[in-house]
Amino acid sequence: MGNIVTLIRILFWLIAVPLGIGILPGSLLPKSKRxxxxxxxxxFLTTIAVFEIIAIPCMLLIMYDAFEYCRLINASVQxxxxxxxxxxxxxxxxxxxxxxxxxxxxxxxxxxxxxxxLEAVFPxxxxxxxxxxLSPLDCVFDKKQRYSKESxxxxxxxxxxxxxxxxxxxxxxxxxxxxxxxxxxxxLAYQADVMNTILPYTGSSxxxxxxxxxxxxxxxxxxxxSMCKVHATIVSHTILPAFLIPFTYMIYMExxxxxxxxxxxxxxxxxxxxxxFMMFGNTSINTSxxxxxxxxxxxxxxxxxITIPIIIWIFLWIAQDYRYERITGSIAPWMILTLNNMVSGxxxxxxxxxxxxxxxxxxxxxxxxxxxxxxxxKSIVTIVPNVxxxxxxxxxx
Amino acid sequence: xxxxxxxxxxxxxxxxxxxxxxxxxxxxxxxILIKEKSIYKKLILGLFPVVYIVIFFFPLTRMIFEKVxxxxxxxxxxxxxxxxxxxxxxxxxxxxxxxxxxxIAAAVLAIIVCSxxxxxxxxxxxxxxxxxxxxxxxxxxxxxxxxxxxxxxxxRAAFPPELVYFVRQYNTNIMMPYGxxxxxxxxxxxxxxxxxxxxxxxxxxxxxxxxxxxxESKCMYVxxxxxxxxxxxxxxxxxxxxxxxxxxxxxxxxxxxx
Numbered sequence: 183m184g185n186i187v188t189l190i191r192i193l194f195w196l197i198a199v200p201l202g203i204g205i206l207p208g209s210l211l212p213k214s215k216r217x218x219x220x221x222x223x224x225x226f227l228t229t230i231a232v233f234e235i236i237a238i239p240c241m242l243l244i245m246y247d248a249f250e251y252c253r254l255i256n257a258s259v260q261x262x263x264x265x266x267x268x269x270x271x272x273x274x275x276x277x278x279x280x281x282x283x284x285x286x287x288x289x290x291x292x293x294x295x296x297x298x299x300l301e302a303v304f305p306x307x308x309x310x311x312x313x314x315x316l317s318p319l320d321c322v323f324d325k326k327q328r329y330s331k332e333s334x335x336x337x338x339x340x341x342x343x344x345x346x347x348x349x350x351x352x353x354x355x356x357x358x359x360x361x362x363x364x365x366x367x368x369x370l371a372y373q374a375d376v377m378n379t380i381l382p383y384t385g386s387s388x389x390x391x392x393x394x395x396x397x398x399x400x401x402x403x404x405x406x407x408s409m410c411k412v413h414a415t416i417v418s419h420t421i422l423p424a425f426l427i428p429f430t431y432m433i434y435m436e437x438x439x440x441x442x443x444x445x446x447x448x449x450x451x452x453x454x455x456x457x458x459f460m461m462f463g464n465t466s467i468n469t470s471x472x473x474x475x476x477x478x479x480x481x482x483x484x485x486x487x488i489t490i491p492i493i494i495w496i497f498l499w500i501a502q503d504y505r506y507e508r509i510t511g512s513i514a515p516w517m518i519l520t521l522n523n524m525v526s527g528x529x530x531x532x533x534x535x536x537x538x539x540x541x542x543x544x545x546x547x548x549x550x551x552x553x554x555x556x557x558x559x560k561s562i563v564t565i566v567p568n569v570x571x572x573x574x575x576x577x578x579x
Numbered sequence: 580x581x582x583x584x585x586x587x588x589x590x591x592x593x594x595x596x597x598x599x600x601x602x603x604x605x606x607x608x609x610x611i612l613i614k615e616k617s618i619y620k621k622l623i624l625g626l627f628p629v630v631y632i633v634i635f636f637f638p639l640t641r642m643i644f645e646k647v648x649x650x651x652x653x654x655x656x657x658x659x660x661x662x663x664x665x666x667x668x669x670x671x672x673x674x675x676x677x678x679x680x681x682x683i684a685a686a687v688l689a690i691i692v693c694s695x696x697x698x699x700x701x702x703x704x705x706x707x708x709x710x711x712x713x714x715x716x717x718x719x720x721x722x723x724x725x726x727x728x729x730x731x732x733x734x735r736a737a738f739p740p741e742l743v744y745f746v747r748q749y750n751t752n753i754m755m756p757y758g759x760x761x762x763x764x765x766x767x768x769x770x771x772x773x774x775x776x777x778x779x780x781x782x783x784x785x786x787x788x789x790x791x792x793x794x795e796s797k798c799m800y801v802x803x804x805x806x807x808x809x810x811x812x813x814x815x816x817x818x819x820x821x822x823x824x825x826x827x828x829x830x831x832x833x834x835x836x837x
Contacts, residue, residue: 354708455671461699498619532650
C-alpha cells in the first residue's frame with residue numbers, strides 16, 4: 183500500500199503538476215501546438231523556473247532551515263499555479279461544450295466525452311477535420327497525423343528501445359564520482375534542511391560555494407524527494423532516469439514533428455536512429471550521450487539533453503514560422519526559449535553561457551538568411567535571465 | 580593562437596574517443612547543406628553545424644572560453660551544442676526516404692561502426708543495481724549499524740577509500756575525515772587518515788598510525804577492508820570489533836574523543 187501511495191505522489195509531482203501548470207503558458211501556444219507533450223514541456227520548464235526564483239533567495243537570505251522555507255513556499259506557489267491551470271482547463275472544456283451542437287453526447291464519462299474534453303484542452307491532439315484539408319494555409323499538417331501499419335511497427339521498435347533505456351536506468355547502477363557531491367547536496371537538503379552550506383564530501387560546515395550553489399537542480403531533486411517522501415538518492419538514481427529519459431525523447435519528437443511535417447511516416451525512423459545514437463554515443467566520457475544515459479540525474483546531463491535540444495527545437499519552430507510567414511504575433515516560441523534560459527542556469531552555471539552562445543549563433547544565421555533582424559532583438563530579450571544570472575553570479579563570487 | 584588551435588584539436592579527438600561519430604555528424608551536416616531544399620532545415624541542421632565546428636576550432640573561441648573563467652578542462656562541452664544525433668538521424672531519413680527499413684539498418688550500422696560498437700551498457704561502470712539507492716549494499720548495512728539515533732549528535736567514521744563515494748549518499752548524519760576529493764588523483768590533496776586507509780593488501784594497515792590519525796580526526800568508528808591484513812590486532816589499540824559484514828570489519832573506538 184505504501185508503495186502505491188509513493189507511486190501516486192511521484193506521478194502527481196513529476197507528471198500531473200507540471201502538466202497542470204503547463205496549461206497556463208500553453209494557452210499562449212498556437213492551437214495546433216497545444217498538445218500534451220508541448221504543454222508538459224512548458225509546464226516542466228515553468229516548474230523549474232519558479233523553483234529557481236524561490237530557491238536562490240531562500241539560499242542566500244535564510245540562515246537556518248533554508249530548505250524547509252524553500253520547500254513550503256515552492257509547494258504553495260506550485261499548488262496555486264496548478265489550481266489555476268486546472269481551473270483554466272475546466273473553463274475551456276465548459277466553453278467548448280457549450281459551443282458544440284452535440285453537447286448532449288459529450289457529457290458524462292464515455293470515450294467520446296473524455297476525448298472531447300482532452301481535445302478542448304489540448305487541441306494539438308486532434309486529427310485534421312474536413313475543413314482543414316480545404317484550408318490554403320496547409321494547417322492539415324499541423325494536426326495530429328495518422329500512421330501507416332509499418333510506421334506503427336516502427337513506433338513499437340522505438341518504444342521498445344526507450345523501454346530498454348529506462349529499464350537499464352532504473353535497474354542498473356552507474357558509478358560516477360560526481361555523485362559524491364551533487365547527490366549528497368540533495369540528500370543534505372532532504373535530511374538536514376540546508377542549502378549548500380555543508381561540505382558534501384565530509385560533512386563539515388562550509389561557506390556557500392556560488393558556482394555550484396546557483397545550479398539549484400540538486401535542491402529541486404531534494405524538493406521532489408521531500409514531496410514524494412522518497413530518499414533523494416533513490417529519486418536521483420532510480421526515479422529521475424525513468425522520467426528524464428522519456429522527457430528528452432519528447433523534445434526530440436517535437437524536433438522530428440517539425441522536420442517531417444509533411445512526411446510524418448519518417449518520424450519513427452528518425453526517433454529510432456536518435457535512440458540508437460544515444461546508446462552508442464559512449465565513445466568517450468565527454469559526450470552528451472554518455473551523460474544522458476550514465477549521469478541522467480546530474481545538471482550537466484540535463485543541460486546537454488534538455489536545454490540544448492529545446493533551443494534547437496525552438497529555432498526550427500521559429501525558422502519554420504518565418505519561412506511560411508506565420509509570424510502573426512506568436513510569442514509562444516520566445517516564451518519557451520525564455521523559460522528554457524532561466525532553467526539552463528538551474529542545471530549548470532555553464533548553461534547560461536552555452537545557451538546564450540547557441541541562441542545568438544542560430545538567431546544570427548536565421549536573421550541573415552531571412553533578412554529579419556527582429557529575430558536577433560527577440561533572441562537578446564530571451565537571454566535577459568541569463569544576463570541577470572551572470573550578473574548575480576559575478577557579484578556573489 | 581597556435582597553442583589554442585592545437586588544444587582544440589586535442590579536445591576534439593578526446594571527445595571522439597575511440598569512435599568517429601563527430602566526423603559522421605559533420606559529413607551528415609554537409610550532406611544536408613548540399614541536398615536539403617527546405618531553407619530552415621538546411622540552416623539549422625546543415626549550415627549551423629558546419630559554422631559551429633569552424634567556431635569550435637577557432638583559437639579565439641577557446642581563449643574567450645578560458646578568459647571568462649569557465650571551469651578548466653571543460654571546453655569539450657562546447658561540442659554539446661552541435662546536435663550530432665539530430666543531424667545524423669535527419670540525414671539518414673532524407674537519404675533513405677521511402678526505404679525506411681533499409682535506411683534504419685544502414686544508419687544503425689553506420690552508427691555502430693563509427694562508434695566502434697561503444698554500447699553504453701558495456702561500460703565497466705554500469706552494473707546491476709544492488710538496491711534502489713544504486714549504492715553498494717555493504718554501505719547501507721554498515722551505515723545502518725553505526726548511524727546515530729534520532730536526536731543524537733552526528734558521528735564521524737573512517738571508511739576505506741572505495742566506500743567514501745557512497746556513505747553520505749545514504750546517510751548525511753555520518754561524517755568522514757576525508758572524502759572523494761582526497762581519493763582521486765586529480766585534486767592532489769593530502770589527508771593523514773586517507774594516507775593510512777589507502778593501502779593495498781601487500782602493504783597492509785598500520786594500525787598504530789591509523790588509529791593515531793583517526794583519533795586526531797575524532798572518528799568514533801573505523802571500518803577496515805577484511806581483504807587487507809593488519810600489522811597488529813586493532814583491539815590492542817583500543818578498537819572494539821562490533822561487527823564483520825560484507826567484507827568489512829567495523830570497529831568502535833572506545834578511546835575516541837567526541
